[in-house]
Amino acid sequence: MRHVRVTWTHDFADEPVEILSELDEEDREGRKVEVFHGGRRARADASHETAATGLGEVPFPPPLPARRPARRRACRAGRGRC
Template structure:
């Protein structure tokens, strides 16, 4: 089953994203991703496209409980419509 993920990342790195959105496939690997950066710009990635700071993960996405054990991350499952709206904005 495909599912959607939002991860908020607490940090002070100006060139790294603050929020990461992922579409996660049946195999727990990311199939699409949108990153939101501190200056508000969006970068996206899928199987055919990546940017300097946004690419698909090379390992399976861990469970939410595991992500949330790291104090700099807050992860939650989101709905498809939320992801699709952001994907449309990022890829426009």
């Protein structure tokens, strides 16, 4: 079992800004909480869904590989190229 948190930055009042999902061994949602602007919450699980909030019908995608931080290079201003 694993847990996933997705945040979404937008201005749509009827769409969640945060989704919390509990996934089973086959990466299918077993429970979900959606959080909307203003703090309103909606939930879904095997025994409770609404027309607006339900469990995913397909397995959740696998986790993305960890990204390496970008390399940064500092140069002194006015000294040409690094």
